[in-house]
Amino acid sequence: MVIDKEQLIKEWVAEHYGCETYEYNAHSRILKIHRGASTRKLVVKYDKKRKEMVEVKYCVICSKEIVGWGNNAQPIRQGTCCDDCNNTAVIPARIKEIRNATTE
Ligand SMILES: [Zn+2]
Helix, strand or coil: CCCCHHHHHHHHHHHHHCCCCEEEECCCCEEEEEECCEEEEEEEEEECCCCEEEEECECCCCCCECCCCCEECCCCCCCEECHHHHHHHHHHHHHHHHHHHHHC
């Protein structure tokens, strides 16, 4: 089966943003959604398992592509981080915060 990405993107934008004014670059996977005077730029890809377009998120700490749902990067940064950064940076920082809070 051939996947019509153009059609999928059209549906995805309509479903998530309620508009059909956008530009999609198939090479860079960058989707620019125009809404009035503002433009939202995001990266989308086709998820073979879910059989739908999904927004690609990048780790706010190491900038790598996030596989899966990602993790809350607080207290290191605001946003979403990858599993690696979660394990090596975010969780230790949280433990440290808790320790600091309980020793005061
Ligand atoms: Zn990361």
